Each structure stands twice: as C-alpha cells, then as structure tokens.
Amino acid sequence: MKKLLLSCFALLISTQLFAQEPLKIGAKAPLFSLKDNAGKQVDLKKILKENKSVVLFFYRGQWCPHCNKHIKNLQDSLQLLAAKGAYVIGISPETAAGIDKTIKKTKASFSIISDKDYNVMKAYKVNYVMEPGLAERYKKGGLDVALANGQTDYVLPVPATYIIDQSGKIKYVFFDKDYKKRPSVKNLAANL
Template sequence: MTLTATLLELSRHHRAALSARDRADFEDELDRLRMLRVPEDGLDEGDYLPDFALEDAAGRTWTSDELLDRGPLVLALFRGDWCPFCELTMAALETARPTIEALGATAVGVMPDRPPVIARTAARRQIGYLLLSDPANAFARTCGLAYDLSPGHIRIHQERGRDLPAAHGDRAWRLPVPAVFVVERTARVAFAFSDADPSRWPDPEELLASLRELGDAHALLNR
C-alpha cells in the first residue's frame, strides 16, 4: 500500500472514531483553512527558502546556509509527535533517507516542539535524519505555513491533554501546515507540497524523482 493510500485509510478510521461534535469541529477547521488559502499562499515551487537557524535535539544550531552548502535539501514541516499522520510521514521520510542521501541530498524535519521533545521523538521513531526545533512556529510562519487554531480545534486538543502553546514556547495556539519541499543548493524550491489536511502527503518517490531531475540538470550544466 502506498503512503497516500495508508494516510487516507488512517483518516477514515480517525474520523469514524471522533464524536459528532469533534468531527464537525475538525471538518470546520479544514474548511476554514481552505477558505483562507493558507497552503496556496505559502512557500511554493520557484520560491526561495527563507533563511533559518534552528536547534537540533542536542541544542546545536543548524543554519540553512550550512545545510545547503552540503547539497539539496528535502525539508518537511511536521505538526508534532502526537499527530498520527505525522508518525507515518516521519517514517516514510526515514525510509527514503538512504536514497535521498545517495542522491547527494540531506533530509531535514522541522517541528514546533522544544529540543528535549525532539530528542524523544527521534529516539521513539528511530529517525536518523536531522530533526530541528521551530519554537513558536517562527520558521513556518516565515514560510507562510502556520495558522492559529479555531476555538473548536483548541478544545479538541485541550480535552486530549495537549497544551500546544507551552510545548511550542508560544503564546498562541498555532500549528504548521504539513508540508515537504525539495530545495536546490541555491535555496530555490524545486518541489513543493502543502495541504491543510494532515492526511495528504506525497509519496516519497515524488521527492526522489525531483532530486533525480536536479541531478540530471546539474550533470547537463557541467558537461
């Protein structure tokens, strides 16, 4: 089963398990975000990746310039370890990581949680790629891919014991839009995907195909 099909199946089970009130609030949130066009107006193909300086699980700061000096990036925005859809997309990126690295690129995940939570997530999920902390969703906001939660969506998280502002070092209830990008060494975005619905994410082969195209173009330029 492809990642796309697995996510859609999880979405069906997830929605069926929700109460009528929770399901209505969840669907209202998706409708609101689509109306606001948050994904459509965010970082897209042809744009340039905003500069960042973000800490990893050990508190070491990584800059976008430092990472791009190594080669292209496959950079993903994840909502958090609590998100069942992120669990699958994190695992898919880890499965693709050896091929990503063989193509000369670096896989990077960005989450709004603090470094200690990032460390636990990496250990629990057995993630070998770089996970970076984005407090208060500052980088996601720079990308135009963060949104404030509606009262109904805040209620859903509170009833499940999640205090997102405290976890993110933020004053607002805010989350990133799930997204993934292939970024050239020049910081130009060669492939972009973002969707307000966390059950939608591209199959890793789409990312790998974009990286292969970059490699082919680089080889032609250097003949």
C-alpha cells in the same frame, strides 16, 4: 453576543487557513540557522553548499500519528535520499522534549529543529492559529497544543514539504491543509 463573536473569530481563522498559500516553485527559500535536537547548528545556506538539495518538512508534533508515519518513512528511505544528494531537515513547533519523543518513536537520525518562535514556519508560510473550538476539542482529548509547544497560543504548521536546490530556490512544494496527507518518499526522490 459573545457566542456570535467567537463564531465570527473562528470563521476568520478558518478562512485564513483556507486562504493560506505556500511559497511557490522558483522562489528563493528563506534562510535560517538554528540548533537541531542534537545541539548541532543547522545553517541552511551552509548545508546547501555541501549538498545538492534539502528536503525541508514541517510537522505538528510527536502526538500526531500521521507525522510520525511520515518521519518513519523518511528515516527508512534516508539512504536513498542521501544517495541523491539530499539533506533532510524537520521543523516543528514542539518543545525539545517533544522532539526527543518523536525521535524515540520514529528512530529519526536527521536534524529536527524546534521552531519555538514560529519564525521558520512563518517564513515558509505554513503557520496557522488553531480555531478556539478545535483547540478545546484537542484539550478535552488530552492534548494541550500550546503546552506541547511550550507556548500560550495554539499554532501548528500546515504539513508541508519543500525541496530546495543548491542555488537556494524551491524546486518542489507539497502543501496540503489536510493534516492526514504527506508526500510519498517515491515522489520526493523523483523531484530531487
């Protein structure tokens, strides 16, 4: 009976992830104001006043090789994005110590924010709870996602990127439930 209940719960969680939909192009971007990895206050409303657009991306953690590759690509092309008037912000549920590791691995010089309460992830509709079996497989592989996030639950973001224009509206969305996929910098630059 217990096994049946766990299977039903896992199916419900999986269905929730597969049914999850991102914010749409043209929607008003939810505002936030949080401190980044360097202690700088990152206020989306203020940043939008000072820049043509914001590239806001969500990543899982420093332990994710696909995330690190994407962050490195963004860093390598940061001058190109900035020349188009874009300000880049990364959001992760991982702890500040995890973000420090991300920065060390990727040399990221843009703002990265620890969304420890998942408020930004929830506002942008990218949060999901890992199914228990998946969380256990990660643990057996040496990664406790809850511990990496400084939490007791197993929440990750769907890898997603939003480009927000100066008026605060979403003008581009990349949202793929396949954690291996990310938008190319070329694609992002073309949508700025």
